[in-house]
Amino acid sequence: MVRVMARTLAEATRRVLGSRRRDTRSPAASPSADAGDAALVADLEAAIGADRVRADAAARYLASRDASIYREGNAGPVCYPGSTADVVACVQVATRHGRAVSPRGAGTGLAGGAAPLGQPVVLSTTRMDNLIEIDLDNGVAWVQPGMVNLDLSRALAPHGVHYAPDPSSQAACTIGGNVANNSGGPHCLAYGVTSAHVLAVEVVLSDASVVTLGDLTAEPAGYDLRGAFVGSEGMCGIATAVAVRLTPNPPAVRTMLLCFDDVSDAAATVTAIIADGIVPAAIEMMDQRCVTAVEDFAQAGYPKDAAAVLLVEVDGAAGGVAIAGERIAAIARRNQAISVRTAADDDERARLWKGRKSAFGAVANVMPDYYLHDTVVPRTRLVEVLESIYEIVDRHDLLVLNVFHAGDGNLHPILAYDSRVPGADERVHAAGREIIEMSLDMGGALTGEHGIGVEKREYMSRMFSEVDLDQQARLRASFDPHCRMNPGKVLPSAHSCSDIGALRASDAAGVWG
Amino acid sequence: MADFDEALGDFAAEVGSDGPVCVRGGGTRWSLGGESAPGTREVAAPAGIVAFEPAEMTVRVRAGTPVSELHEELAAAGQRTALPEREGGTVGGALMAGESSVARLGLGLVRDALLQVRYVCADGRVASGGAGTVKNVSGFDMCRLLVGSLGTLGLVGEALVRTVPVGEVERWVRLPGADPGAARSCLTAASVLWDGTDVWAFLSGYGVDVDEDLSRLAELSAGPSEDVDGPPDLPPHRWSCTPEQAASFGTGNGAGGCFVAEIGVGVVHASEPQPERPVDPPVAELNRRFKERFDPTGRLNPGRDPLRKP
Numbered sequence: 001m002v003r004v005m006a007r008t009l010a011e012a013t014r015r016v017l018g019s020r021r022r023d024t025r026s027p028a029a030s031p032s033a034d035a036g037d038a039a040l041v042a043d044l045e046a047a048i049g050a051d052r053v054r055a056d057a058a059a060r061y062l063a064s065r066d067a068s069i070y071r072e073g074n075a076g077p078v079c080y081p082g083s084t085a086d087v088v089a090c091v092q093v094a095t096r097h098g099r100a101v102s103p104r105g106a107g108t109g110l111a112g113g114a115a116p117l118g119q120p121v122v123l124s125t126t127r128m129d130n131l132i133e134i135d136l137d138n139g140v141a142w143v144q145p146g147m148v149n150l151d152l153s154r155a156l157a158p159h160g161v162h163y164a165p166d167p168s169s170q171a172a173c174t175i176g177g178n179v180a181n182n183s184g185g186p187h188c189l190a191y192g193v194t195s196a197h198v199l200a201v202e203v204v205l206s207d208a209s210v211v212t213l214g215d216l217t218a219e220p221a222g223y224d225l226r227g228a229f230v231g232s233e234g235m236c237g238i239a240t241a242v243a244v245r246l247t248p249n250p251p252a253v254r255t256m257l258l259c260f261d262d263v264s265d266a267a268a269t270v271t272a273i274i275a276d277g278i279v280p281a282a283i284e285m286m287d288q289r290c291v292t293a294v295e296d297f298a299q300a301g302y303p304k305d306a307a308a309v310l311l312v313e314v315d316g317a318a319g320g321v322a323i324a325g326e327r328i329a330a331i332a333r334r335n336q337a338i339s340v341r342t343a344a345d346d347d348e349r350a351r352l353w354k355g356r357k358s359a360f361g362a363v364a365n366v367m368p369d370y371y372l373h374d375t376v377v378p379r380t381r382l383v384e385v386l387e388s389i390y391e392i393v394d395r396h397d398l399l400v401l402n403v404f405h406a407g408d409g410n411l412h413p414i415l416a417y418d419s420r421v422p423g424a425d426e427r428v429h430a431a432g433r434e435i436i437e438m439s440l441d442m443g444g445a446l447t448g449e450h451g452i453g454v455e456k457r458e459y460m461s462r463m464f465s466e467v468d469l470d471q472q473a474r475l476r477a478s479f480d481p482h483c484r485m486n487p488g489k490v491l492p493s494a495h496s497c498s499d500i501g502a503l504r505a506s507d508a509a510g511v512w513g
Numbered sequence: 514m515a516d517f518d519e520a521l522g523d524f525a526a527e528v529g530s531d532g533p534v535c536v537r538g539g540g541t542r543w544s545l546g547g548e549s550a551p552g553t554r555e556v557a558a559p560a561g562i563v564a565f566e567p568a569e570m571t572v573r574v575r576a577g578t579p580v581s582e583l584h585e586e587l588a589a590a591g592q593r594t595a596l597p598e599r600e601g602g603t604v605g606g607a608l609m610a611g612e613s614s615v616a617r618l619g620l621g622l623v624r625d626a627l628l629q630v631r632y633v634c635a636d637g638r639v640a641s642g643g644a645g646t647v648k649n650v651s652g653f654d655m656c657r658l659l660v661g662s663l664g665t666l667g668l669v670g671e672a673l674v675r676t677v678p679v680g681e682v683e684r685w686v687r688l689p690g691a692d693p694g695a696a697r698s699c700l701t702a703a704s705v706l707w708d709g710t711d712v713w714a715f716l717s718g719y720g721v722d723v724d725e726d727l728s729r730l731a732e733l734s735a736g737p738s739e740d741v742d743g744p745p746d747l748p749p750h751r752w753s754c755t756p757e758q759a760a761s762f763g764t765g766n767g768a769g770g771c772f773v774a775e776i777g778v779g780v781v782h783a784s785e786p787q788p789e790r791p792v793d794p795p796v797a798e799l800n801r802r803f804k805e806r807f808d809p810t811g812r813l814n815p816g817r818d819p820l821r822k823p
Contacts, residue, residue: 227657319721
């Protein structure tokens with residue numbers, strides 16, 4: 001039942017994404033596509049079974065993109081390993097044929113991290129989706145990387161525990177993908193992002209050796225290679241099993257909807273809540289345009305006449321939850337909230353969250369295309385940052401919907417547009433660039449939870465010095481000296497060592513030209 | 514990109530680009546991972562708080578600053594950090610040792626507290642990892658790689674550290690003969706220690722929640738609970754166990770001698786040292802590759818190896 005639902009949602013997501021852009025490119029159009037891979041495909045089939053390898057144009061087309069607007073990905077044969085041994089075998093075969101390897105989860109990434117460059121062998125983890133073990137004594141569960149995030153939390157529910165990181169795409173995205181991106185989600189404000197919830201990872205390295213990074217003890221010996229691996233966007237190896245921390249369900253939860261007739265009042269409320277020493281489980285913000293889109297799509301019960309709404313959740317022991325709830329309500333009123341509503345029951349709570357989590361889908365009703373940023377700014381500067389975003393977007397004659405993790409300053413301005421309109425793509429990119437520059441000038445970061453992938457790669461030099469990037473390249477090269485794992489991502493081309501060499505010569509020009 | 518403060522430049526100049534060098538903090542965990550090789554030049558990291566932003570819940574601090582001094586400053590705003598306070602111990606030392614506080618259930622782990630780090634690389638240049646915000650996944654995670662690295666990959670000069678609010682009410686209590694598992698299930702328990710007989714709990718949170726937990730715990734204790742100033746004296750050797758092993762420590766063969774176990778965590782403080790933990794050869798090889806890439810000439814903190822912790 002669980003699985004059927006997840007599949008359906010994944011398909012729904014794909015349909016929405018598919019409708020966003022009309023694209024005539026297909027890998028079959030590139031000359032070296034199928035024929036030259038015959039020996040490689042035969043070896044892969046011999047290694048893991050013919051039913052686990054696909055080299056047809058359709059499979060490769062689907063594996064060539066993720067949920068970003070990046071369209072230059074080009075997959076080689078796509079493998080569906082069922083075990084760690086299968087992954088090892090695929091890496092060995094790929095290496096023998098001089099090909100790179102790109103891992104892939106559900107493909108819900110938003111930065112092109114899973115878009116394969118240079119026709120690598122793509123390893124899809126979708127057939128490694130089992131829950132291996134729940135270990136309540138140690139507060140941990142071992143899962144395979146292809147397990148869907150929401151499936152894991154559903155499987156854990158009978159035990160009174162859950163997996164805390166909850167990306168908006170949790171109905172489709174996988175734990176392996178979450179590990180690759182160090183994914184976040186609304187509830188990471190209090191609980192921390194993926195890295196705080198991964199205790200150990202079994203990894204197949206580029207030399208096909210299998211290592212377990214981290215362990216279940218309190219203080220594993222050696223460098224924190226678990227920490228270095230999480231968030232490495234598939235460039236340090238392939239996770240084949242993940243030990244995730246189990247978080248006890250809080251006995252009390254209060255979900256509140258705070259409405260304002262000025263965006264600045266909402267932003268000031270966020271800053272004031274944090275400054276007051278309250279650590280809510282989540283503080284999410286949506287502006288009027290987003291609320292309107294969400295209401296038309298999901299009927300969550302948000303008021304369409306508010307300029308901005310905050311969805312705030314506090315959890316923990318009952319007494320403290322009540323006190324924190326009262327204090328938050330008082331702060332909101334001091335900041336001119338026009339209404340303060342507390343969800344009366346689980347149904348209302350679920351409806352409020354459904355509205356928030358369907359925001360990206362709702363955009364499809366507004367415009368056929370959207371481009372999403374993920375910068376982080378100091379949460380004390382939200383008011384001026386939002387004013388800047390509206391100014392930038394107006395100047396480029398675009399539409400923006402703001403929905404974001406306000407509590408940790410993680411912005412998600414959605415630039416909604418129609419790529420069929422001449423010049424629209426250029427305006428979207430120009431505005432996006434300005435939003436990134438402005439965020440960095442405010443003391444911010446390029447990405448809070450979506451990753452760098454290919455889309456933000458060339459911005460890395462704006463955030464980090466040459467020395468900083470050289471250090472990051474060393475981290476990557478320690479895991480993967482020959483840059484065979486998901487080459488061409490994260491680091492700007494000057495720092496990606498022999499990445500170019502790992503790509504097929506026939507394709508390199510297309511990627512870097 | 515950062516404009517480095519002058520103190521960092523001076524620190525980098527002192528570290529230089531040649532010859533074996535190490536940084537000494539308070540020396541509270543000085544022998545962790547092995548003794549410093551003879552002939553290693555000792556330098557001191559710069560000290561002082563650069564910027565405390567209470568509304569942002571972050572503090573930028575130089576590595577040579579004593580943790581207790583930092584926490585005194587933060588206490589005025591009702592905040593602290595996850596870094597453990599040891600007599601004379603410094604921020605840089607706490608980050609490089611990577612050992613979390615006994616109150617980690619409430620404060621969080623040291624490895625999750627470091628948001629941005631500025632450090633001197635083996636070639637003498639200053640590098641920066643992480644970001645100036647509370648959330649960031651831009652690029653590879655240098656912060657987590659450096660925490661617990663014992664200064665063998667880079668020498669930390671400055672850190673941006675997450676702060677956490679001090680509880681409205683905070684109490685250490687001793688609970689004679691209590692069930693450590695039950696104490697662990699208290700939501701306000703920031704620390705639960707067990708010596709095989711008695712339980713010490715550090716409760717931190719809203720007063721109403723702490724009171725409720727205290728009355729629950731009183732029912733579970735063999736005798737009346739008593740308020741105490743802090744944790745019991747901890748035996749000298751640190752063991753890294755699973756939570757399950759810690760909860761049954763000392764049963765059976767009595768290995769470890771006298772002990773105080775951190776329940777729900779897995780650290781056990783024992784009178785006997787932990788037997789050497791076997792390291793998987795591929796993991797040892799990977800550790801070696803990191804050292805070689807970041808410090809090709811082996812000049813940073815020679816003699817130490819994080820694989821030999823604790």
